[in-house]
Amino acid sequence: xxxxxxxxxxxxxxxxxxxxxxxxxxxxxxxxxxxxxxxxxxxxxxxxxxxxxxxxxxxxxxxxxxxxxxxxxxxxxxxxxxxxxxxxxxxxxxxxxxxxxxxxxxxxxxxxxxxxxxxxxxxxxxxxxxxxxxxxxxxxxxxxxx
Amino acid sequence: xxxxxxxxxxxxxxxxxxxxxxxxxxxxxxxxxxxxxxxxxxxxxxxxxxxxxxxxxxxxxxxxxxxxxxxxxxxxxxxxxxxxxxxxxxxxxxxxxxxxxxxxxxxxxxxxxxxxxxxxxxxxxxxxxxxxxxxxxxxxxxxxxxxxxxxxxxxxxxxxxxxxxxxxxxxxxxxxxxxxxxxxxxxxxxxxxxxxxxxxxxxxxxxxxxxxxxxxxxxxxxxxxxxxxxxxxxxxxxxxxxxxxxxxxxxxxxxxxxxxxxxxxxxxxxxxxxxxxxxxxxxxxxxxxxxxxxxxxxxxxxxxxxxxxxxxxxxxxxxxxxxxxxxxxxxxxxxxxxxxxxxxxxxxxxxxxxxxxxxxxxxxxxxxxxxxxxxxxxxxxxxxxxxxxxxxxxxxxxxxxxxxxxxxxxxxxxxxxxxxxxxxxxxxxxxxxxxxxxxxxxxxxxxxxxxxxxxxxxxxxxxxxxxxxxxxxxxxxxxxxxxxxxxxxxxxxxxxxxxxx
Numbered sequence: 167x168x169x170x171x172x173x174x175x176x177x178x179x180x181x182x183x184x185x186x187x188x189x190x191x192x193x194x195x196x197x198x199x200x201x202x203x204x205x206x207x208x209x210x211x212x213x214x215x216x217x218x219x220x221x222x223x224x225x226x227x228x229x230x231x232x233x234x235x236x237x238x239x240x241x242x243x244x245x246x247x248x249x250x251x252x253x254x255x256x257x258x259x260x261x262x263x264x265x266x267x268x269x270x271x272x273x274x275x276x277x278x279x280x281x282x283x284x285x286x287x288x289x290x291x292x293x294x295x296x297x298x299x300x301x302x303x304x305x306x307x308x309x310x311x312x
Numbered sequence: 313x314x315x316x317x318x319x320x321x322x323x324x325x326x327x328x329x330x331x332x333x334x335x336x337x338x339x340x341x342x343x344x345x346x347x348x349x350x351x352x353x354x355x356x357x358x359x360x361x362x363x364x365x366x367x368x369x370x371x372x373x374x375x376x377x378x379x380x381x382x383x384x385x386x387x388x389x390x391x392x393x394x395x396x397x398x399x400x401x402x403x404x405x406x407x408x409x410x411x412x413x414x415x416x417x418x419x420x421x422x423x424x425x426x427x428x429x430x431x432x433x434x435x436x437x438x439x440x441x442x443x444x445x446x447x448x449x450x451x452x453x454x455x456x457x458x459x460x461x462x463x464x465x466x467x468x469x470x471x472x473x474x475x476x477x478x479x480x481x482x483x484x485x486x487x488x489x490x491x492x493x494x495x496x497x498x499x500x501x502x503x504x505x506x507x508x509x510x511x512x513x514x515x516x517x518x519x520x521x522x523x524x525x526x527x528x529x530x531x532x533x534x535x536x537x538x539x540x541x542x543x544x545x546x547x548x549x550x551x552x553x554x555x556x557x558x559x560x561x562x563x564x565x566x567x568x569x570x571x572x573x574x575x576x577x578x579x580x581x582x583x584x585x586x587x588x589x590x591x592x593x594x595x596x597x598x599x600x601x602x603x604x605x606x607x608x609x610x611x612x613x614x615x616x617x618x619x620x621x622x623x624x625x626x627x628x629x630x631x632x633x634x635x636x637x638x639x640x641x642x643x644x645x646x647x648x649x650x651x652x653x654x655x656x657x658x659x660x661x662x663x664x665x666x667x668x669x670x671x672x673x674x675x676x677x678x679x680x681x682x683x684x685x686x687x688x689x690x691x692x693x694x695x696x697x698x699x700x701x702x703x704x705x706x707x708x709x710x711x712x713x714x715x716x717x718x719x720x721x722x723x724x725x726x727x728x729x730x731x732x733x734x735x736x737x738x739x740x741x742x743x744x745x746x747x748x749x750x751x752x753x754x755x756x757x758x759x760x761x762x763x764x765x766x767x768x769x770x771x772x773x774x775x776x777x778x779x780x781x782x783x784x785x786x787x788x789x790x791x792x793x794x795x796x797x798x799x800x801x802x803x804x805x806x807x808x809x810x811x812x813x
Contacts, residue, residue, distance in 0.1 A: 234335055238332040238333065238335050238336055241332045242329070242332055242333070245325065246329075248325065249325065252321075255314070256377055257317075257373065257375060257376060258375055260376050261376070262377060
């Protein structure tokens, strides 16, 4: 089997990278981190996979159509949180409406958690979409063919 | 949920939430119907906001329940309520119009992306208009610009030059946005706030190099976005090669929103205490407005492509808006605001008429217009009526604009400007007349690529187009709505700026 070391290393690293992405994601409320960074790290795991096994293999695991749906879901998570707070009686993204009457603003915690989750999903799927399009691009037209 | 309290955020949040949902819809009719429905809903909310502001005065909405100046504030007064209604109104007409035109001009596989981008563009334009936060303006400006770049590039299905036009606009637009954000950064450094009303309070009496540089960056940045002559070089190609429905939408809205932002920064953020505002009016906007009126109109005369001709005419019309603005009087500002509204109505209708011609003949070259009066009479008359409005013939909105501008010019002591306004209108008469002559007096071509038998455009395109043409006449006869509303908005702006009422 060709490039066995690369393949085995990628397989070993794949799961910890995703775990680290989730750590950054959930650490984002109270410390450095959050949806943007976590989304990028999550996407990196799949980009590494594509480097080692080829784009076609990655696309089997995570098809383009699924990424578009994920992008939409992520965005709707964010916007939906805002609309939900409006329905609960606050302003748009007024998280305090989620847990009314909380003395330590528990609603702010839940709210930012939901919003960051939306950001993470959208960033990861958008990064991968950009990567798919750049690497899957058909070669340029030759100078001779103009 | 208290609907009345949440109303101010709905014009932004409705298209924003609807845009990603478009991507999940099946190809075909569904994305178009969805986008049209959303644009109508947005328009209804905007009209409700206009009446609310008109009765109750300025509305302030605190996002995330964070009070300004720390939190982001949506602040709706008469001026931006008017622009909100305009943008969503144009959207509701153009979206309804777009279906057939887009089906032939855009790759069918991209139709969901197309309507998604249109909705995002609408979100951005509404956001720029509604927000009372200077940095928020930048964010929404980029949202609308980025989607516009994509929309223009979708014209590549018909003409590959759309790609370079889009890229050119991307480079120029990004430079503009960067300049704008550098300016905001400098102001933030000088004042420590981003809220426009708070910025104004803190900028009073401050006139140091940093604020002056920030002012210059903002004016040039917005100048690029609104295609202020001579920063208009991206505009003709972008309007020419974009899909026709996109041309109609952005020609009627994007530059108008940028003019609004310029007004907002001059009057509400800087105000007349800041000496540079007066200098910018006298030495920048007045000469550039006049130069744009003439040079762009003269260039429009020699265009053989009707869309490109209309694009140059847009640059010239922006000159009128800048001219009115630069008088620094209530009358001038009123004229500028009225022309923002009226020009959107006429340019929207003109570009939609061209879209109908493109739909049937496949071309927007002036040759394709030969003898159209016999073959597409309804479209021809829509073009001619809105063209008359562009020239400024009485009983159309164009006349109202020119009338307000002329009165303002005389009142401000710029009598020569009044003469120049009339002179440049005559140039508009010539370039619209060229196309009208082609349509009315020439025979349909008997040979060549346009000798194909063609019918009138379908009703789904004619009805929205004639709605706009009718608006051109209606608001030209009944001026109390646009004129009085704009005058009230101008008075409020002038009062906030600390100028003479």
